[in-house]
Amino acid sequence: xxxxxxxxxxxxxxxxxxxxxxxxxxxxxxxxxxxxxxxxxxxxxxxxxxxxxxxxxxxxxxxxxxxxxxxxxxxxxxxxxxxxxxxxxxxxxxxxxxxxxxxxxxxxxxxxxxxxxxxxxxxxxxxxxxxxxxxxxxxxxxxxxxxxxxxxxxxxxxxxxxxxxxxxxxxxxxxxxxxxxxxxxxxxxxxxxxxxxxxxxxxxxxxxxxxxxxxxxxxxxxxxxxxxxxxxxxxxxxxxxxxxxxxxxxxxxxxxxxxxxxxxxxxxxxxxxxxxxxxxxxxxxxxxxxxxxxxxxxxxxxxxxxxxxxxxxxxxxxxxxxxxxxxxxxxxxxxxxxxxxxxxxxxxxxxxxxxxxxxxxxxxxxxxxxxxxxxxxxxxxxxxxxx
Numbered sequence: 365x366x367x368x369x370x371x372x373x374x375x376x377x378x379x380x381x382x383x384x385x386x387x388x389x390x391x392x393x394x395x396x397x398x399x400x401x402x403x404x405x406x407x408x409x410x411x412x413x414x415x416x417x418x419x420x421x422x423x424x425x426x427x428x429x430x431x432x433x434x435x436x437x438x439x440x441x442x443x444x445x446x447x448x449x450x451x452x453x454x455x456x457x458x459x460x461x462x463x464x465x466x467x468x469x470x471x472x473x474x475x476x477x478x479x480x481x482x483x484x485x486x487x488x489x490x491x492x493x494x495x496x497x498x499x500x501x502x503x504x505x506x507x508x509x510x511x512x513x514x515x516x517x518x519x520x521x522x523x524x525x526x527x528x529x530x531x532x533x534x535x536x537x538x539x540x541x542x543x544x545x546x547x548x549x550x551x552x553x554x555x556x557x558x559x560x561x562x563x564x565x566x567x568x569x570x571x572x573x574x575x576x577x578x579x580x581x582x583x584x585x586x587x588x589x590x591x592x593x594x595x596x597x598x599x600x601x602x603x604x605x606x607x608x609x610x611x612x613x614x615x616x617x618x619x620x621x622x623x624x625x626x627x628x629x630x631x632x633x634x635x636x637x638x639x640x641x642x643x644x645x646x647x648x649x650x651x652x653x654x655x656x657x658x659x660x661x662x663x664x665x666x667x668x669x670x671x672x673x674x675x676x677x678x679x680x681x682x683x684x685x686x687x688x689x690x691x692x693x694x695x696x697x698x699x700x701x702x703x704x705x706x707x708x709x710x711x712x713x714x715x716x717x718x719x720x721x722x723x724x725x726x727x728x729x730x731x732x733x734x735x736x737x738x739x740x741x742x743x744x745x746x747x748x749x750x751x
Contacts, residue, residue, distance in 0.1 A: 459491070459595060460581040462500040466533050466563070468586075469506040473745070475514070477587045480748065482518035484590040491524040491595050500581070502531045502566065537563050539573040546670035550677045551690035564687035567609075567651055569668065571658035579656040585649040585741065589748045592738035600654055603704045608664050610652035610704040611692060612711035617723040617730050618686075619645035619693055625681035635680070635697050638729040645693035646703070648686075649741045650711040664702055667695050708733035715744035 463481075468474045491497060501511055508530050515528060544565040552561050567583050574581075580600055599610055620627070620636040622645075627636055634642045658664055666672055676682070676694055684690030696703050712733055719727040742748040 457495045458498050459495065459598065460498045460500060460578065461594065462502065462581055462583045463586055464563070464566070465501040465503040465507050465511055465586070467504065467507060469504075469510045474586055475510075477742070478511075478514065479518065481584075481586055481588045481590070482515070484588075485594055486519060486522045488590050488593050489522065489524055489595065490593045495595075496525040496527060497594070498527045498529065500529050500531060502533050502536060502563065504533050533563055536566065536573065540566060540569055543569040543572060543668065547668075547673050547691055550673065550682065550694075551684045551687055561687070565691065567648065567653060567688045568691055570653060571655040574655060576659070579654070581653050581655060583648075583651045583653060585743075587742045587745075587748075588649065589740040589742070590738070591740065591751070597650075597652075597710060597738065599704070599706070600652060603654060603657070604701070606661070606663075606701045607704045608654050608657040608661050608702050609692075610654075610706050611646045611648065612650060612706040612708055612713075613639050614645040614647045614689075614693070615708065615713040615731050615733065616715060616718040617644075617726060618718065619643075620723065620726070620730075621718070622684055622690075623680060623682065629681070638726070643697055643700070644730055646689060646696060647711055647713055647741070647743075648689035648692065649713065649743060650706065650739060652704070652706070661702070663699065667699070707735060709735050709737045710739055711741050712737040712739060713741045713743050714746040714748065715742075716746070717744050 465478075468478065489497065501508070503511060511530070519526065519528075541562040544562050547565065547568070548561055552564075570581070570583075582594075582597065603610065617636070617638075623636040627633055636642065636644065638644050667676070676698060680694060680697060682690070682694050684694075692703070716727070716731070719731070740748045
């Protein structure tokens with residue numbers, strides 16, 4: 365209204381101004397109107413647009429079809445979990461898990477096991493805001509293509525952020541072979557060191573071939589069924605000084621049998637005896653690998669050298685066929701301080717093969733597992749119980 369009164373007074377005086385003065389005055393008045401009106405509208409429009417873009421940037425728009433070409437992710441579902449002050453301070457934390465995924469395209473049984481594993485992992489998986497689960501798969505090209513297709517289905521209902529990374533098995537084998545060639549003759553089923561078998565020793569030397577930025581990783585078999593949040597399976601903080609990995613004990617008398625010659629020569633030994641007083645060996649179906657500790661441990665790296673390996677194998681009269689599991693078991697007999705024993709519930713092995721093959725009288729001493737079960741392990745193709 366003030367502007368209109370100003371305009372009326374101006375029009376009343378036009379007779380005393382020359383025409384060009386009137387035009388200049390009118391243009392100035394219109395400029396004032398334009399500034400106050402349009403500038404205000406522009407500010408409101410810009411603010412709203414910025415908020416919309418910021419909101420969109422905070423959400424993943426691929427809920428109907430995650431992209432699996434390199435890595436994939438879903439938005440973290442806002443949860444009502446109570447968080448500690450330490451957890452509130454975490455800006456970004458990655459939890460890494462690795463699975464061997466080779467020749468899956470040719471094996472329907474492995475595909476079924478993978479389905480059970482991934483669907484149960486997603487069912488129980490819960491992570492805090494700012495955390496991401498990074499899933500690593502070591503695979504050949506055909507299995508990678510199948511894995512991409514299967515994961516489209518299995519991960520669609522995940523309520524946490526995740527990434528998927530595929531590692532070429534040939535490239536990793538090429539890096540591994542020079543490191544583990546000497547141990548293959550002690551822990552492989554064949555009569556020599558086969559190049560293709562090197563990948564079964566990935567956990568043994570992962571600290572040497574993975575980037576230094578990767579400091580902790582959980583390696584998991586495909587024949588697992590999760591009954592607990594995989595985030596809770598992060599017991600690295602419980603490792604005693606000097607330990608480089610967490611691993612569960614073998615729950616069959618496998619190594620009672622494998623160490624038979626050593627046990628015969630040393631009748632008072634605890635090697636191959638059941639827990640809690642004995643040393644039953646390890647099962648590699650579930651492993652927590654502290655890669656930083658493995659890199660820093662002079663003892664562990666010394667044990668990878670061919671001469672030390674041969675010395676231990678001769679000392680324990682050892683010849684196995686289970687790859688990395690045999691290696692960890694053998695060095696664990698001499699250096700148990702390198703290992704943090706996981707509770708049996710984190711790798712509840714179900715295989716009963718040895719019960720029916722000569723060890724029925726002592727089998728239950730190894731097989732017994734008190735306490736809750738967090739992960740079932742259907743080793744030797746044993747069916748896993750339904751929930």
